[in-house]
Structures are given as structure tokens and as C-alpha cells.
Amino acid sequence: MSSDTLGGPARAFAGRVLQFAISIFALIAVTFTIGRLLPTDPVGAIVGELASPEAYAAMRERLGLDQPVIWQFVSYLRDLVHGDLGFAAMTGRPVLDDLKIAFPATLELATLAIIISFILGVPLGLAAAFNRDTWIDHIARIISLVGHSIPVFWFGIVGLVVFYAWLQIAGGPGRVDVFYEGLVPPVTGMILIDSLLAGETAIFWNAVSHIILPASMLAYAAMAYITRMTRAFTLEQLNQDYVVAARAKGAGQARILMHHILPNITVQLVTILAISYGGLLEGAVVTEIVFSWPGLGQYMTSALLIGDMNAVVACTMVIGLMFMTLNFLSDIAYAFLDPRTGEG
């Protein structure tokens, strides 16, 4: 009995770790192979168009690209075990240092975006479901349809034209105005938090004015999905016998929502939250480019374009880790929210 209760979670945890290790290894292997098969040339990008063949060969050797691919892979794994992600050919710095800048930038943006999209998306989805086929439902449908179908690029530019250039209520591209650049010591790498830690409220509000537009743009696209899913989940519950029964007993809308619908769709909402958040954390390449946001998406795209595999593989791992962590967290949340999952 006791061995069961102890062994169960421990075994589950070990299984999860194993699963995790296998997934990460597969990720690295596939990314590495694809990267080496691409006809891109990081050496050319560094030494430049006019370098002599000798200089070219020397740099190739320095980057280890003269070795057989399989050996490159083995030595990459060996360094990785020692916590060394290698140098990024693109920036000439350790990949880890680059990630310390790029990842917090994306994390900050994605987190704010997911918060906004949930705060707006869930109530809108609920309202649409409770008022099915009324004008509220139609408006919700239009909002989410627009969010789904407008290209992010266009949306970002129009957002800048309206809120930044025209109304002048949002800060421009970049994370802060230039005169605030480099004034906050990086602790977490997230400027909203770092500026508060440093007690620099002026910089904090400036950063808010800069992040609000890209975060809202990203949030809108995510909100479209969240609204649609919330509406679908709620409608499914509304048609269940228990809701009909509750209604028959005279329960009001508020009671049905709080006591019957919400508890039953929370697990599904957590899944949606995890999926959307994961998607945002991959780094929204287009949004990052339009808003000159130095995040993971932009970093990874630039690295891919010159075939800088150390950077690409590291980014892939970070994204993989993020997804696995989110899965893990949502599993815990399920156990909390739904006792049945805990037993199963």
C-alpha cells in the first residue's frame, strides 16, 4: 500500500524525466541534421565576400565545420552536458549570453499578451455562449474572425500608424525610448520588472508604453482563439442535462455560470492557456520585426538565415523546454482542478 502511494508519483516523475530527455535529444538531433543539410554558409557571413580561401578555411576550422557532421554532433552534445551552448557565429558571443537577452524579451511580451487575451477572451466567449445567436454572439464572432484572418504584419503596421504616429498614445518600436536604453541594470532581463526593482518608475511607465502595443496586437490574435474555444466549451456544457436540471430548479444565470459551467470548463481552459502561451513564447517573428523587439523569434530567424546552428539548436531547445514545462504545469493544474485526473 505505502510502496504504491510512494512509488506511483516517483515512477511517474521518472517516466516524465525520461520522456523529456528523449524528446530533447530527438529535437537536437533533428534540428542539427536539418541545419547541416541546408546550403547556408555561416563562414561566408562572418569572413565576408572578399576573404581569401585561406581565411575562409581558417574560420571554417575555428567554427569546427571542417569536421564530419557526426563528430560535430557528438562534440556539441559533449559541450552541452557541460552547460556550454557554444558560440553564436552571428554575434560572436556565447549563445547563452544572447539567450539571456532574447528570451526575457519574448517572455515579457508573451506573458503580458496572454494575460490581456485571457482577461478579454474568456468573458467574451462566455457572454457569446450565454447569448447564443444574439447580437452579442455576432459581435464576438466578428471580433474573433477578424483576429484570425488579418495578417499580423499589416495589423502591426496599422497599430503603429494609429496609436504611435497618429494618436501618439503609445511608445514606438523597441523596448524603451533611446535615452532610457542601458540605464536599468539587467536582473531578470524583463525591463518592466527590472525597472521596478531599480525603483525607476519613469522607465517603467516608458517601457509600459512601448510594450502595450505589440502585446495588444499579439493578445488580439490569441484572444480570437480563446474566445472561440471558450464559447464552444460553454455551449457544450449548457446543453448538458445537469444544467437543464439546475435551470429547472430555478438557478439563475450567475449561479449556473459560477457553480456549474466554470468548474467544468476550467480544465479545458487551462489547456487552451498552455497552448496559446506556448505559441506566444516561441517568439512572434513578424511582431518582433515590426516592433523592433529583440526577442527569441527575431534572434532565431536571423540565426537560421545564416545557418548559425549553435544559436538555432539552442533556441529550439528553449522552445522545447518551454512547451514541456507548460505541459508539466498544466498537468499539475489538472490534478488540482479535477480530482479525477489525480487518481487516474
Next chain:
Amino acid sequence: MTCISVRGFATACLLSTALSSPLLAETPADTLVYGTSLAQVVSLDPHQGQEATSLEIMANMYDRLVGSEPDGTLSPQLADSWEVTPESITFKLRENATFASGRPVTAEDVVWSLTRLMTLDQAPSSKLKPAGYTAENIASMLHAEDAHTFRLDLTGDIAGDLMLYRLSEVAASIIDREEVEAHDANGDQGNEWLRTNGAGSGPFTLNRWDPNNIVLMDARDDYWNGAPKLERVVMRHVPESQVERLMLERGDIDIAGALSAGDTTYFKDSDAVTVQSIPTGGFYVLALNQERPELADPKVREALFKAIDYQGIETAILGPYGRTRHVPVPVDYDHAIPDPEGWNYDPQAARKLLEEAGYSDGFSVTIKTIAQTPRVELATAVQAGLAEIGVRAQVIQGSGADIISAHRGRDFDILIPQTGAYMPNVMGAMEQFSSNPDNSREANNAGNFVWRSAWDIPELTQITAAALKENDPEKRGVLFEDMQRKFIEDVPAVYPMFERFLPIAISNRVEGYKGHPQNVVRLENVTKTD
């Protein structure tokens, strides 16, 4: 609880943004903000980095012996005077120049720096190779006669006055020997460190470089020529042209360096912004691989020249980026000769030439180009022109790295590269079009522009070499004209289509900024009004 505080926070954010009065967007008067793409900035080691934006940054972190003004004249920089003889150039270094570390700049540093340029053997070393300097011979050509006298022996391959232009380029920057040697790792001559740090005697020092985000430079109060007027220079990564335009309009940036043709023309009639079209002295080129038998036929090449609608492209695509020119020397340079008769848009004549060459049914080729404005549009226009005469072309776009390596490896049919001039005379613009000492594949001379197209031009190479070492300006002028005539006669496989200009849009608050063909704009005298 958490939920409430998070919600409260978000609401506060939204409200504050919505309610706040219009933000002050003006940049401070002591800070110059330059918006451009920093994507290609991969090294700030002057003996390695060579991309335009990197050059602009390094031009202000480092001094050279000789400076170069936007109009092409040379001016004293670290050397306050020099004397040129047919055998050597002797420089007197100024005595008050110091590196950012505080060390005085000495002739030893000059010797060490120029030696490092050659022995590091990266792309910038190609600046001195045509002048006869190699990693092997460089040390024997440089002499520190005393702490402030430096002598450079000439190789006989280049005239002294032309050599001075080479020494005015970023590649010939003088570096703090002690500082860099202290950061040597595994005999890399400090390269890994210097890629991301500075060790120069220039008016600005590197404060911070976040790749693909921002470069901050601070003014040096102890600069030998007096402290710069600006306190700070910020280069901001703005990869999107339309976004850059908005930022310039709002005053968040002072200079926009990577605008599309459309966004540049937008400012044509603006009161707040001026557009400068910087002549690069270079060209948009049609490179034709001579290893393709069809393209090796001069008749076919001439047919292709006649298939392109230059005027149409100039108006519809290039705008501020270029103007038609088919001799690789800008028309306003001394000794420039006019464009050859007949190399203009004439599809009928082109078809006839193809017929004569035995290709009345045309043939198929690929056109490779870097996916970048305006080269992609150019490639598409060339493709349309070729289609009209029955040559079926497929356009292949790629990143810089892909296309450059295809070019280096002669792995293309047609490719659209671009060039720039290193000095404002025939040699500076044309040398790369007219010199190919060994065309064999084994020579693997991938750094040579002509070699990449496998265009064998022994005679033209000879004339070029003779002009380069000619000390008599008059005789040199004659040779300059011979070079251009021979180039036309040989029906080039590296065919200049358009002279290349670089448009930049500058806020009228900025005074004293003048774009430089070799990207060595100095910022110490730039000012901004409030």
C-alpha cells in the same frame, strides 16, 4: 488574490497608456539616433567586419593615419603630415593622440595594427593585397622610426598617392596593441574579443552592442581633436522600412538608413526631413558565369545587355537608388568615358544577335540574387526582359550567406551583385571589374570579383596593374581611359547596369552629417538643434 492583482496591474497599464498625454518623442539634443538594420553587423573588429553599418560604427571608434572626407579628399587624422616618395611614405604621427585606454598612440601600434590586418587574413585584408602586401611580406615593409614617425615601404605595385586612399579605409584602423594582446585567446590576435569590444583612439567608444537590437557609443572627452559635440550616438535596429519612416516622422530617430525606395520618396517634399543620395561609386552588376557556354559567347552577352529596359527600371524600381551606367566608372569622375553606343534597350537587335549566335530558340538560365531591396525587383525586371527575347530565366532568391557562397563557388548562371568604390577615381571604382590575374579554377581566387564569373582578361588585368603603379598622373590618366575602352571591347561578363546610390533620410534637426561613399562618416562635428 493573484488573479486580482494581475488583473489590476493589466488594467492599470491599459488605463495609464490610454489616459497619458501624448508622449514626448523628441530625441535629446546631445544624442544622435540612427535607425537602420543591424542584422548584418557580425563583427566590430576593424580587421574583420566589412559590412556598411559596421563600418560606420568602427569609423568612429577608431582613427586611421589618413581621414577621408565625403567629397573624397584626404585629410590628416592620426598622422598630421606625410611625405610620399616613389619608394615609401613617411608619416608624422600627432603626439597628443591617445587610445580610449589612455595609452598614447605610437608608431609601434601602427606597425602592429597593419601587420595584424594582413596576418588575420580576413576580408578587409583584401584592401591591401592588390597593392602587393601579403601576410608574409607586411612586417618587412613597416618601420617605426621613432615613437611618432612611421614609414611604409611601397611594393612597386601601387603609386604612393593611391595607397593613401587604402590607408583611409576602416580596414587600416589603428588599434591599441596592449589592450588587444591582453585579450588574445589561442593565438587569435584578440579577434574573438575585439569582435564585440573596442580598442581605438577614435572620438567615440563602444558602450554597448546588443546584436539585432542596439549599439551605443559614448563621446570621448579626451579625444585629441577635442570632445565631440554629441554626447552619445545610438544605432537602433529597425528592420522594417515603414516602421522606420514612422519613427523618423515622429522624431524618435534622427537618421533613417534602410528605407525602401517608396518610403524615401515619401520625404521628398518634407519640411522636417532631407533625403541625401550618397553616391557609392559602385554599381548594380549583371554577373554572367563564363563557365556556361551560352554566356561565354560575346554575342549572347551583348544580346542580354540589349534585352533590359534600363529607363523603365530606373523610373519604376530604382528611383533614388540608381541611374543607368554601363562603364564601371561613375560618369562624373575624372577620365570617365561615355557609355558605349548600342548598349541600350533594343529587344529586336537582341533577338537578332541571339540568332546569329545560334540560339534562335533561346535557352534557360537561373538568376540568383540576395533577397533585398532593390535587387529582387531588379532581378525580376531582368527576367522579364530576357523572356522577351526568348531566354527563359528563373529567379532564385536567397540570404546573403547563400548567394555569396554561390558567387564565390561559381555556382550560378546569372547573379546580381553590387560593388562600391574605395576611392573617388577610375581605379577605385573599376579595379574590381578589370583585374583577374589567374582565371583557372585551381587558383580558387574567390575573393576576386572577376574570377567568380570566370571571365579571363589577361590584357585588361595588365593595363590595370600598370595604371595602379604609374606615378605620373598624366600617363595614369591615359591608362585609366584605356582600361575602360578595353573593358567595353571585351564585352564584360561583369556588366554594370546601374550606378548605385544609397539614399538616407535625415531629420533637419541634424547638422553636419554628410553621407560618405566608403561609409566612414565621422560624427564628432555633427550637432543637433533643439
